[in-house]
Amino acid sequence: MKGKEMDYFTALYDVAKVINASLEPARVLDEIVRCVTETMRVKACSLRLLDAREKKLELGAAFGLSETYLHKGPIMVEESGLDRKALKGKTIWLKDAQTNRDFQYGSKARAEGIKSVLVVPLLLEKKAVGVLRVYTDQVREFQDREVRFLEAVANLSAIALDNARMHRTLQYRCDLMAAHKNRIDDN
Numbered sequence: 220m221k222g223k224e225m226d227y228f229t230a231l232y233d234v235a236k237v238i239n240a241s242l243e244p245a246r247v248l249d250e251i252v253r254c255v256t257e258t259m260r261v262k263a264c265s266l267r268l269l270d271a272r273e274k275k276l277e278l279g280a281a282f283g284l285s286e287t288y289l290h291k292g293p294i295m296v297e298e299s300g301l302d303r304k305a306l307k308g309k310t311i312w313l314k315d316a317q318t319n320r321d322f323q324y325g326s327k328a329r330a331e332g333i334k335s336v337l338v339v340p341l342l343l344e345k346k347a348v349g350v351l352r353v354y355t356d357q358v359r360e361f362q363d364r365e366v367r368f369l370e371a372v373a374n375l376s377a378i379a380l381d382n383a384r385m386h387r388t389l390q391y392r393c394d395l396m397a398a399h400k401n402r403i404d405d406n
Contacts, residue, residue, distance in 0.1 A: 248280035268349035
């Protein structure tokens with residue numbers, strides 16, 4: 220890494236503050252990918268979530284990627300060796316996404332100027348619920364502290380998503396109980 224060394228502890232603290240400040244998943248995820256991109260000094264970052272059928276990874280948030288690249292096509296788990304491995308709980312590094320067979324859209328990566336990709340799973344109780352990816356525009360080997368930072372952010376992201384899901388469930392139940400109480404009071 221060139222220039223001033225990043226303070227990953229401070230960056231992780233900033234991510235935790237963002238997660239703690241809101242139960243709105245879209246806002247939190249947007250801030251996470253922006254923070255990761257800036258902290259790691261990479262081209263881009265994306266966070267994808269496994270769909271209910273566990274067949275596809277749907278975009279949760281991205282920073283630094285073009286609209287064309289984001290709409291290149293679905294990320295099918297069966298067709299993406301990279302994501303299949305990550306969803307098994309492994310951190311995966313691709314030296315060159317443009318030529319690696321495990322990367323589903325190599326030609327699109329070339330057009331976007333993506334070279335190296337680092338992918339970590341979002342784990343919730345040892346079950347992968349998505350992936351967090353960083354993309355570089357040059358071949359880059361990531362240092363251990365960068366990998367640990369990204370893994371920590373992925374774990375915090377999974378917790379934030381689960382908290383938002385539980386909050387929505389609780390809100391829905393409260394709304395149902397209030398509606399039921401209003402019907403009883405009206406009778």
